Amino acid sequence: MHFFALISAVVVVTVEQLVQWKYGMAGIVGLLLLTIGIRANRPGVSSAGAVVLALLVGKPAL
Template sequence: MVIAPALQLIGVVLVLGFEQLVQWKLGAMGLVALFLLAVGLKARNSTCASLGAVILLLLMTNR
């Protein structure tokens, strides 16, 4: 099927665009927080996901 690779490519482009937006708005610490959140959600580790979410929240409210 041709549709699956096209959807995968669109997903990758959206994720990379979101990463660039976070880095531009929140700097390197925003990328670290996004990484912690993603890894925590993927591994089902609530501590890691919560830490990433709290850091992102603090960075967003500080601006």
């Protein structure tokens, strides 16, 4: 069990670093809102995080 916790922590840190590198502070805020909303069972918070991430990923195609 301890091994899986270590692996999941490494994955979380890696994903956070990739999001911050690609999308900056707004990406971290979106990921944080999404994570907090899911863990706290608050759909409004997780939806706000998902919208922030979707806006960052789906940049205007102009």
